Amino acid sequence: MAWPGIISHIKRKVCRHTSVRYTLLCVPLLWMLFICWAMYYTQSIETFQSKRDLRDTFTHQKQMLVPPDIESTSQVALTNVIFAKKQNIKHGMVSTLKEPILEHFETGDHQKQISYHINSSKHVAVINRTISLQTEHPKDTGVFENQQRVPAPQYGKAVKVDRDSLPPEELKKFNDGWDNFKFNEFVSKLISTQRQTPDYRPDECKFPYDISFLPKASIIICFYNEAWSVLLRTIHSVLAMTQSELLEEIILVDDYSDIVMMHEPLEYYVAQVDKLRLLRMTKRSGLVRARLAGIRAAKAPVLVFLDSHVECEKDWLPPLLQVIVKHPNYAVTPEIDVIDFKDFSIHSAANNIGIFTFEGFTFDWTSVLPRIKKMIKSPADPFLSPTMAGGLFAIRKDYFLSIGTYDNGLELWGAENIELSLKLWMCGGGILIHPCSKVAHVFRDDSPYFVGKNTEVLFKNTARVVQVWADEYRELYFRGKPYNEAKYGSVLEQQKLREKLQCHSFSWYLDNIYPE
Numbered sequence: 001m002a003w004p005g006i007i008s009h010i011k012r013k014v015c016r017h018t019s020v021r022y023t024l025l026c027v028p029l030l031w032m033l034f035i036c037w038a039m040y041y042t043q044s045i046e047t048f049q050s051k052r053d054l055r056d057t058f059t060h061q062k063q064m065l066v067p068p069d070i071e072s073t074s075q076v077a078l079t080n081v082i083f084a085k086k087q088n089i090k091h092g093m094v095s096t097l098k099e100p101i102l103e104h105f106e107t108g109d110h111q112k113q114i115s116y117h118i119n120s121s122k123h124v125a126v127i128n129r130t131i132s133l134q135t136e137h138p139k140d141t142g143v144f145e146n147q148q149r150v151p152a153p154q155y156g157k158a159v160k161v162d163r164d165s166l167p168p169e170e171l172k173k174f175n176d177g178w179d180n181f182k183f184n185e186f187v188s189k190l191i192s193t194q195r196q197t198p199d200y201r202p203d204e205c206k207f208p209y210d211i212s213f214l215p216k217a218s219i220i221i222c223f224y225n226e227a228w229s230v231l232l233r234t235i236h237s238v239l240a241m242t243q244s245e246l247l248e249e250i251i252l253v254d255d256y257s258d259i260v261m262m263h264e265p266l267e268y269y270v271a272q273v274d275k276l277r278l279l280r281m282t283k284r285s286g287l288v289r290a291r292l293a294g295i296r297a298a299k300a301p302v303l304v305f306l307d308s309h310v311e312c313e314k315d316w317l318p319p320l321l322q323v324i325v326k327h328p329n330y331a332v333t334p335e336i337d338v339i340d341f342k343d344f345s346i347h348s349a350a351n352n353i354g355i356f357t358f359e360g361f362t363f364d365w366t367s368v369l370p371r372i373k374k375m376i377k378s379p380a381d382p383f384l385s386p387t388m389a390g391g392l393f394a395i396r397k398d399y400f401l402s403i404g405t406y407d408n409g410l411e412l413w414g415a416e417n418i419e420l421s422l423k424l425w426m427c428g429g430g431i432l433i434h435p436c437s438k439v440a441h442v443f444r445d446d447s448p449y450f451v452g453k454n455t456e457v458l459f460k461n462t463a464r465v466v467q468v469w470a471d472e473y474r475e476l477y478f479r480g481k482p483y484n485e486a487k488y489g490s491v492l493e494q495q496k497l498r499e500k501l502q503c504h505s506f507s508w509y510l511d512n513i514y515p516e
Helices: 003-017 020-063 110-117 120-131 168-181 185-190 228-241 264-270 287-297 317-326 397-402 416-426 454-469 471-478 492-501 506-512
Strands: 069-072 102-106 133-136 142-145 148-151 217-223 247-254 276-281 302-306 310-312 330-340 352-356 363-367 393-396 430-443
Touching: 168 185, 185 228, 217 228, 217 287, 217 317, 228 247, 228 264, 228 310, 247 264, 247 287, 264 276, 276 287, 287 302, 287 397, 302 317, 302 397, 317 330, 317 393, 317 430, 330 416, 352 416, 352 430, 393 397, 416 430, 416 454, 416 506, 454 471, 454 492, 471 506
Parallel strands: 217 247, 217 302, 247 276, 330 430
Antiparallel strands: 069 133, 102 276, 142 148, 302 393, 310 430, 330 393, 352 363
């Protein structure tokens, strides 16, 4: 029998002996097999697409010098979304942290980038859903005039907002910004994170710098619960106003922040910016210990410390590095202009030096003293300063390490600038302020970081500094009472360091550096 005949015979037999019931049961089975095959095929396509997206993400990151800004459309301030591991930690004084444990996140950290970007679209969607993020470009930011959105003013001009005319939802954001940051965070969000800054330098400073002989610098920025727009403006100003040949890295040190924007959004941001690194303290440790962590991680021969609420102005770094090359045992600070904490306008604050008061051994500003003015031959000349504010300065890393950096017993914030100022002058170094380097800083009336502990912590830190460095003048501070080691901690290690460095007496400092 031919093959066509055989096939016909089989078909007739099957149709004759197969009931309708069995035929109906086979139909769902065939559909199930088809669905399983379709799911397997779709998963294979998604796996391929995910790998391609990951490759495209890294390619895109390498092409981006500055990423898009990420801005919250809702309340960016404290949102009560706190990581679970922090819920039982009190943000007060902590025990000595000589070797802080750190978490690292930086550009080029491929293992962590993979974990954050292998499903990048899903990751961004989660962030957007959690805190309502949106991409913000400079042209999108601005203020409203006659119900029309217009660009916010550039070059440090004021942004005015009529609080009384704000609708309830916007008024709440306005008030929350003040409560959480003690400056007008609402106005800050209206200003581009890449705004142009004014040039307040003397005319004698406005010339091209030869940077071929200057060393590279590591910029260290420590922060705790900083406003997102202000932190980004700080970072962008460093990137925009610093010659890339001089910038080794920007090291962000997070002192255990607990607001949302300082976590996943910041890590996502850091992963996209060249030369940007993020270190996280694993407990609230204070400015000194956060800076020590940054120092340990820094790769460049020169360290430059900046606060997290500043804006660098044109050619701010070369003058500082020139001084470091000429005076390797000196710390040098920029002239610090003022960012108004109410409207974020930038104002020049030239010809000021740092001093301190004897009653509280606290830092203060004053105009350049007549004795120092006589030493200045040109408006572009750096000049001496008895103390420095401490938030913004450059110093050689090897020299800073050789003089013991900071007293590790200082808690949170306060008096570390007085300690370093005295140590520099009394132990063979010095402090200069360079008028050709200008950095604007947000000065505010109150600190939002440790309300209630401010006086206690500052008094303890100052007591330690006075006990080590003020010699017989410590009586002016303690007023006849002995140093309370149980309360302020032992300073024996710092006293031994002073002896090892063969430092001058405090009387020498008063006679030669601050006789006024």
